[in-house]
Amino acid sequence: MKYFEDVKVGDVMRFGRYEVTKDEIIEYARQFDPQPFHLDEEAARQSLFGGLIASGWHTGAMFIRMVAEHMTPQVATSGARGFDDLRWLKPVRPGDVLSVESVVREKEEPRRPDRGTVKIESRVLNQHGDVVMSLVSLVIFQRRPADGS
Amino acid sequence: MRYWEDHEPGQQTDLGSHTITEAEILAFARKYDPQPFHTDPEAARRSLYGGLIASGWHTCAILMRLGVEANQREQAAATGSPGLDSCRWLKPVRPGDTLHGRTEVLETWPSRSKPIGFVRRRMEMVNQRGEVVLALVGITMYHRRPVAASA
Numbered sequence: 249m250k251y252f253e254d255v256k257v258g259d260v261m262r263f264g265r266y267e268v269t270k271d272e273i274i275e276y277a278r279q280f281d282p283q284p285f286h287l288d289e290e291a292a293r294q295s296l297f298g299g300l301i302a303s304g305w306h307t308g309a310m311f312i313r314m315v316a317e318h319m320t321p322q323v324a325t326s327g328a329r330g331f332d333d334l335r336w337l338k339p340v341r342p343g344d345v346l347s348v349e350s351v352v353r354e355k356e357e358p359r360r361p362d363r364g365t366v367k368i369e370s371r372v373l374n375q376h377g378d379v380v381m382s383l384v385s386l387v388i389f390q391r392r393p394a395d396g397s
Numbered sequence: 398m399r400y401w402e403d404h405e406p407g408q409q410t411d412l413g414s415h416t417i418t419e420a421e422i423l424a425f426a427r428k429y430d431p432q433p434f435h436t437d438p439e440a441a442r443r444s445l446y447g448g449l450i451a452s453g454w455h456t457c458a459i460l461m462r463l464g465v466e467a468n469q470r471e472q473a474a475a476t477g478s479p480g481l482d483s484c485r486w487l488k489p490v491r492p493g494d495t496l497h498g499r500t501e502v503l504e505t506w507p508s509r510s511k512p513i514g515f516v517r518r519r520m521e522m523v524n525q526r527g528e529v530v531l532a533l534v535g536i537t538m539y540h541r542r543p544v545a546a547s548a
Contacts, residue, residue: 283465312452316432328486336479
């Protein structure tokens with residue numbers, strides 16, 4: 249288990265594999281982001297995007313799924329305070345396969361004895377290696393218990 | 398139609414509200430954010446949070462939904478977003494909470510290369526106790542008012 253003390257600036261993690269389907273794009277959009285270019289293939293073709301694309305928040309949700317599955321189980325985390333500088337850089341389309349590359353950018357001086365914030369920059373990549381989304385997460389790490397366990 | 402030209406700093410919009418259920422929290426978290434304090438009421442009780450809380454990405458998705466609905470009511474010519482400057486999950490969101498969305502325009506600027514413009518806004522979700530649970534600053538793109546239509 250990795251605690252706050254075990255994380256080093258510059259640490260790199262690569263993980264995840266998420267296949268994006270048309271059905272899931274439409275299902276997410278119906279629930280949370282019902283705009284024509286996320287919902288309707290024909291309307292999407294006529295839009296700025298030239299075809300159906302995933303809601304940016306859906307890409308965020310797929311990102312956090314990969315984090316929860318691959319990164320969270322290995323670290324002593326209690327969630328995140330939020331994030332900065334989120335950019336949706338390329339459209340995510342049906343058939344894309346996403347993965348994540350994360351780098352530890354900064355460790356904030358802990359203000360509490362039991363936890364500290366680590367700034368982790370993540371890039372979500374598609375199968376061509378294009379960055380489709382990037383952000384800097386403010387992840388809460390637990391500090392190593394004093395008894396060393 | 399509400400075009401880019403119709404936005405100015407200081408404009409506030411009330412987005413309406415949504416009451417979040419335990420079933421919604423569990424369904425979202427099981428699909429996208431399977432951490433025990435989002436997916437398992439019993440494990441959540443023993444966690445830092447003392448009970449089930451919604452995934453922060455779920456709260457953002459609900460805010461998005463309220464924002465899209467407001468845009469549709471106003472026939473806003475919105476055309477996506479390049480991203481957000483910041484997002485903070487300030488307080489836990491729990492089953493039964495009623496979340497109210499509100500936004501304020503901070504800044505607007507036109508695209509140099511496309512017939513669109515950008516609007517930077519602060520967006521917040523406030524619970525039934527008046528606590529801000531989510532605060533973000535994001536950018537939205539809008540189509541420019543067509544020249545022929547402005548006469």
